[in-house]
Amino acid sequence: MECTPVMDLPEVRPGDDIAELVADRASLEPGDVLTVASTIVSKAEGRTADFADYPVSGRAREIAERLEAVTGEKKDPRFAQAILDESSEVLIEAPFLLTETRFGHICPNAGIDQSNVPDHDLLLLPKKPSESAERIRAGLEKRGLEDVAVIVTDTCGRPFRHGQRGVAIGWAGMSASRDWRGELDRDGHELGVTVQSVVDELASAANLVTGEGAGGTPAVVVRDWKFGDLEGSDELFRAVEDDLVRDALRNWRFDK
Amino acid sequence: MECTPVMDLPEVRPGDDIAELVADRASLEPGDVLTVASTIVSKAEGRTADFADYPVSGRAREIAERLEAVTGEKKDPRFAQAILDESSEVLIEAPFLLTETRFGHICPNAGIDQSNVPDHDLLLLPKKPSESAERIRAGLEKRGLEDVAVIVTDTCGRPFRHGQRGVAIGWAGMSASRDWRGELDRDGHELGVTVQSVVDELASAANLVTGEGAGGTPAVVVRDWKFGDLEGSDELFRAVEDDLVRDALRNWRFDK
Ligand SMILES: Nc1nc2c(ncn2[C@@H]2O[C@H](COP(=O)(O)OP(=O)(O)O)[C@@H](O)[C@H]2O)c(=O)[nH]1
Ligand SMILES: Nc1nc2c(ncn2[C@@H]2O[C@H](COP(=O)(O)OP(=O)(O)O)[C@@H](O)[C@H]2O)c(=O)[nH]1
Ligand SMILES: [Mn+2]
Ligand SMILES: [Mn+2]
Ligand SMILES: [Mn+2]
Ligand SMILES: [Mn+2]
Structure with missing residues (x-):
């Protein structure tokens, strides 16, 4: 092989x-x-997507605030919103987000990447x-x-x-x-x-x-x-x- | 490659x-x-190991009985005992055994195989x-x-x-x-x-x-x-x- x-x-x-x-x-x-x-x-x-594309629901704000409290790092609630939009179920909320994507794959942050993405903030699966x-x-x-x-x-x-x-x-x-x-x-x-x-x-x-x-x-x-x-x-x-x-x-x- | x-x-x-x-x-x-x-x-x-090598503790019997009840299949308590012997922690007891081996690997049945083992019942990791x-x-x-x-x-x-x-x-x-x-x-x-x-x-x-x-x-x-x-x-x-x-x-x- x-x-x-x-x-x-x-x-x-x-x-x-x-x-x-x-x-x-x-x-x-x-x-x-x-x-x-x-x-x-x-x-x-x-x-591709940008933070500016996302409104922030109460749920996204709650998740980002909890992640901030738990990790001590700044978390953008719009990133949480992007993850929720791509997900069918949240399995772990903290200390990181583990979700099921809409096509059935379970992974952190719904597989959204912030690296190797020119000109945009996010790359969705x-x-x-x-x-x-x-x-x-x-x-x-x-x-x-x-x-x-x-x-x-x-x-x-x-x-x-x-x-x-x-x-x-x-x-x-x-x-x-x-x-x-x-x-x-x-x-x-x-x-x-x-x-x-x-x-x-x-x-x-x-x-x-x-x-x-x-x-x-x-x-x-x-x-x-x-x-x-x-x-x-x-x-x-x-x-x-x-x-x-x-x-x-x-x-x-x-x-x- | x-x-x-x-x-x-x-x-x-x-x-x-x-x-x-x-x-x-x-x-x-x-x-x-x-x-x-x-x-x-x-x-x-x-x-290699054989069922006959294993005594059966109360814990092994309990596990085998629960597995039998849950799966409807006959379970040998000596197999449960072999798994316990190879393990440092039981993480799932039913419907199958998931344990941590003594060297830190988490897998079903402590990785004990019953296939490709001539002349013996079990092959331990x-x-x-x-x-x-x-x-x-x-x-x-x-x-x-x-x-x-x-x-x-x-x-x-x-x-x-x-x-x-x-x-x-x-x-x-x-x-x-x-x-x-x-x-x-x-x-x-x-x-x-x-x-x-x-x-x-x-x-x-x-x-x-x-x-x-x-x-x-x-x-x-x-x-x-x-x-x-x-x-x-x-x-x-x-x-x-x-x-x-x-x-x-x-x-x-x-x-x-
Ligand atoms: N040629 C080329 N390579 C890319 C591009 N985007 C990413 N890569 C490469 O693709 C590989 C995998 O990138 P990665 O971000 O790990 O992708 P992922 O595993 O699918 O999330 C790396 O070698 C990157 O350098 C692209 O637009 N063109
Ligand atoms: N040549 C040889 N092959 C073996 C022997 N035992 C197992 N295999 C082969 O090793 C491969 C892996 O066997 P498997 O039982 O899946 O091993 P495991 O993944 O380490 O549990 C298969 O191709 C078997 O046919 C052996 O004693 N000699
Ligand atoms: Mn990659
Ligand atoms: Mn990726
Ligand atoms: Mn194999
Ligand atoms: Mn094996």
């Missing part, structure tokens, strides 16, 4: 066609996976990242680049472990997971680990090459990796009744 | 020298990262996976293979997202994370995302090649990936006071 960054991508502007930008710079082959950082998908989709992936895939097909799976990635933290890692937030042309159910292990027993989240593993692999800085390499081609014959599943975000940690967080409040 | 499985590894037996098994089969170069699935590290270290990684690294050095970082991996699930992915549980010869603090983004602003957990991303990348089945490819060579000039950090497992989800789980109980 090989992960190669697409070199020389320009600064992405609203309306840019990511499939075209990539197709002009990378040789893609059938079976390749193309990962694209959400940051450029959002830029192409015009998902794509509205429907799997549709974004599908559009990029269709754009590649239109240019004769068939059978390329596309994954839209973001970088975010997680419980239990320090640090951030790449995750998939949208995908097209492949299943999210390999389902090993029914497969046998080396000793002929059925496997206990059943579902391998390959889109997340591919996003993590690509993120090693993409990096978080000024590198300018938001797209990565993964070659010589095969999904294989296993069954696929497209469930990536847990359903509420299946997510014990979400349940625990609903019944919890930060205490300091 | 390239991930290549080490081919033709044999069934690993207690006392086997993983550095030797790998060195005989792979050409390793300075700067490479070698990932090794915990399953073979555990086998080499004799970390290595006792101190970073020391295991260090020993493999030293074994490679002894054979003239200098400057190879080693990561011991496992596969486990996570909150919020379905499915399992590869994670690092031990590492040697590199830092766990790249610290981007102080680095600038494309527009000259300091970065918000500060710590990139590269050992976990490498473990995920390798797991795409390793797989979960009978493939027999538990070791992977990652080549042409560079940590770069960034500061490193070796904190991978969150400290208790930093782990809000652990706190939330301590105050929560599954209700069904």
Whole structure:
């Protein structure tokens, strides 16, 4: 398996066609996976925003004041408002905001970035990242680049472990997971680990090459990796009744 | 970046020298990262166990009975006992066991596997996976293979997202994370995302090649990936006071 960054991508502007930008710079082959950082998908989709765009609800003010009290840092209630606008549920209010985005991804600050955003204050995540992936895939097909799976990635933290890692937030042309159910292990027993989240593993692999800085390499081609014959599943975000940690967080409040 | 499985590894037996098994089969170069699935590290270290090894405490019986009641499946209290023996804290008791292992990793069933374990019932995780990684690294050095970082991996699930992915549980010869603090983004602003957990991303990348089945490819060579000039950090497992989800789980109980 090989992960190669697409070199020389320009600064992405609203309306840019990511499939075209990539197709002009990378040789893609059938079976390749193309990962694209959400940051450029959002830029192409015009998902920038400014603090001035946001009114401030009582709820946003309450959240910002609590965050200020808890962290001792100045918090702009308009940022809290932007996060609320992008979210379907607030899971942690303090000492930072953890929410579920409208497309089902749980991450800090609804994934809104304040870095790598020229001329604007905020960069929101794509509205429907799997549709974004599908559009990029269709754009590649239109240019004769068939059978390329596309994954839209973001970088975010997680419980239990320090640090951030790449995750998939949208995908097209492949299943999210390999389902090993029914497969046998080396000793002929059925496997206990059943579902391998390959889109997340591919996003993590690509993120090693993409990096978080000024590198300018938001797209990565993964070659010589095969999904294989296993069954696929497209469930990536847990359903509420299946997510014990979400349940625990609903019944919890930060205490300091 | 390239991930290549080490081919033709044999069934690993207690006392086997993983550095030797790998060195005989792979050409390793300075700067490479070698990932090794915990399953073979555990086998080499004799970390197999049998149900018959475990007495059953009142606590283990209580846990198994509750799991049976909640899941409707037969649960062996000796399995619960094995998990307790490997754990420093139980975070979820039902509908499955989530614990902190003695080396600080939080995962279901203390990472005890029942697949790919010939002749025994259970395979425990290595006792101190970073020391295991260090020993493999030293074994490679002894054979003239200098400057190879080693990561011991496992596969486990996570909150919020379905499915399992590869994670690092031990590492040697590199830092766990790249610290981007102080680095600038494309527009000259300091970065918000500060710590990139590269050992976990490498473990995920390798797991795409390793797989979960009978493939027999538990070791992977990652080549042409560079940590770069960034500061490193070796904190991978969150400290208790930093782990809000652990706190939330301590105050929560599954209700069904
Ligand atoms: N070429 C190019 N690279 C960009 C652009 N915006 C961000 N990047 C790069 O994309 C990569 C990922 O950026 P990041 O902010 O971490 O994206 P995220 O993980 O999706 O939030 C970094 O290498 C950035 O330098 C852009 O408009 N053009
Ligand atoms: N060659 C070899 N492969 C093994 C052995 N044990 C497990 N594997 C392979 O190692 C890989 C990872 O196995 P898995 O049980 O998922 O390990 P874990 O992720 O560390 O729990 C699979 O490809 C297995 O087929 C062994 O003793 N020898
Ligand atoms: Mn982001
Ligand atoms: Mn990123
Ligand atoms: Mn395991
Ligand atoms: Mn595994």
